[in-house]
Amino acid sequence: MDDLTSRVFARLDARLNHLGPEPVALALSGGGDSMALLDLAVAWAKARRRRLLALTVDHNLNPDSAAWTRFAAEAARVAGADWRGLLWAQARGGAGLPARARAARHALLAEAARDAGARVILTGHTADDVAEGEWMRAEGATLGRLRDWSASPAWPEGRGLMLLRPVLEERRDALRDHLRARGASWLEDPANADLRFGRGRARAALDKTPPRPPMERRRADPQVTPGFLPCGQDLAWAGVLALPRDLPGSTLAAVLLCAGGSVTPPRGGRLAALHGRLAAGEDFTAVLCGARIEASGALVRAMREPGEWRRHPVAPLDLTPGVAVVWDGRFEIVTDRPGLHVEAAAGRLAQLSDRERAALSGLPPAARAAAPVLIDGSGQARLAWRGANVRALGLRRLALASAVFTGETTQEDGLFQTLHGETPPSDLFSDEDC
Missing domain, CATH: 3.40.50.620 (HUPs)
Structure with missing residues (x-):
């Protein structure tokens, strides 16, 4: 050889x-x-x-x-x-x-x-x-x-x-x-x-310069705070990502993309301004890349900004039984029930059952409005987790984007592992009559 x-x-x-x-x-x-x-x-x-x-x-x-x-x-x-x-x-x-x-x-x-x-x-x-x-x-x-x-x-x-x-x-x-x-x-x-x-x-x-020798591999400097992934992500199943204030700007950009379901990175100036406010310890709410950052003391969370749908509407997504689809770039949804489509809970929270609203009660208000709901042929709404298998994509997307820095996923084997927080706690909807 x-x-x-x-x-x-x-x-x-x-x-x-x-x-x-x-x-x-x-x-x-x-x-x-x-x-x-x-x-x-x-x-x-x-x-x-x-x-x-x-x-x-x-x-x-x-x-x-x-x-x-x-x-x-x-x-x-x-x-x-x-x-x-x-x-x-x-x-x-x-x-x-x-x-x-x-x-x-x-x-x-x-x-x-x-x-x-x-x-x-x-x-x-x-x-x-x-x-x-x-x-x-x-x-x-x-x-x-x-x-x-x-x-x-x-x-x-x-x-x-x-x-x-x-x-x-x-x-x-x-x-x-x-x-x-x-x-x-x-x-x-x-x-x-x-x-x-x-x-x-x-x-x-x-071509006008002399050839250079093969590059030597250089270990990247850590870009994610140790323990940032996947710990402390108990609300990730609903699209809410927790983050520290001192994370690097490159990782903040990845968090925004994952929380907002977007594909276009934030502009450098706006990202730098947001990064500076976090580092300075400010309490604030800001929106960038379709994501909402809520910072209060040591608690900083990123989630979808539902108000963005007024600027960039997300069309209802029809579901085909047995076929996994991605809604809003944030949730993978598959159901065995025909005649359903998925849309945001904004404007439909009052239609949900008391138990469903209770399940969402621990979320920030913006995350409740940005949650996926299933609509049947009669127009009845229910939380997507009740009538479908739902997997939040933000946490895994962030983990894979950060893999080169954290070593969280260093081999092909790691891509098949289930991350804690991708799905809701097993008892959250277990008592409901689906």
């Missing part, structure tokens, strides 16, 4: 299960990076008796994209991996194309991986991608930083999914040398050299 293969095997072994029925997904574009990863991951999967599922996204933006997809399909099958093709049907040009294509790609990959039962998606990002990202951020881009192990950025499609980048410390040239030694070919996407896009400009600029 050569040095590259040994390093990649070690990284896969450090994160992934051995002898699991679940497949490991792999994003396969047909380019040199993903083709090298395919070759290495197939060898690992055969040695560890895991199934590998290669997923190829056709962005439908190049006349040759269908041929590229066929190339990737054949390469996966020859290598011995399962394969599935995915199409971005809403593809269109215009401003922000790379970001829109990236978001669509992550969503398609996440949906396909979840459908197959996978919890981890491998991607072929390299040390060169890290350097290009740094160059682009220096030029004003808002790209996130690549890490070897991170939560899927797609929401809610990527809930419960992690991304693993086992060649992130390797150079692009080294991966192509590996392919040449194996007699394998790969595709070159001309968009990567297109100077209209930041990635193309970054590659052109970095």
Whole structure:
């Protein structure tokens, strides 16, 4: 086994299960990076008796994209991996194309991986991608930083999914040398050299500098207060997250996204102002990213701001028996009863039974209004927990987003564990006649 293969095997072994029925997904574009990863991951999967599922996204933006997809399909099958093709049907040009294509790609990959039962998606990002990202951020881009192990950025499609980048410390040239030694070919996407896009400009600029050695892994500084997750989250089942005042700004941003069910991070200036008020010990109520922060003394809670629905209405969501759906980006709901839809409790609290209102009585008023209720054909409302299986997503989303810092979920095994607080206490609704 050569040095590259040994390093990649070690990284896969450090994160992934051995002898699991679940497949490991792999994003396969047909380019040199993903083709090298395919070759290495197939060898690992055969040695560890895991199934590998290669997923190829056709962005439908190049006349040759269908041929590229066929190339990737054949390469996966020859290598011995399962394969599935995915199409971005809403593809269109215009401003922000790379970001829109990236978001669509992550969503398609996440949906396909979840459908197959996978919890981890491998991607072929390299040390060169890290350097290009740094160059682009220096030029004003808002790209996130690549890490070897991170939560899927797609929401809610990527809930419960992690991304693993086992060649992130390797150079692009080294991966192509590996392919040449194996007699394998790969595709070159001309968009990567297109100077209209930041990635193309970054590659052109970095091509003029001497190659750097492979990056050494650097341990990230802790970003979450010890004990922040998952302890102290007794109201997380209702979408209420408790937080300390001294948490870093990056973690505060994650809390806001999780509590508000949003996908768009808060703006830097507003986030910094909120972070400063918390650190200064102020008592206040503020709204950002669709989330409401209530700070009073040592007690700080984040929850959905129901008033946001007046600005950005959330349409009632029809439920299909046996099919799990995500409502408001915060709750996964599945019921076996037909003819139901889900909406917010705001305006319907008076319709709930005395016992239901009692179950909500321990929540902040905003969280009561933001709770999901089921509406039947007659218009009768009941709390969603009475007629469906409901899992709050905020706590797990926050735990996975923070995994790289806290070590809370360091391996694939941890993705299957139930977190305390995702569902209500077993006795909260047990006495009700459902």
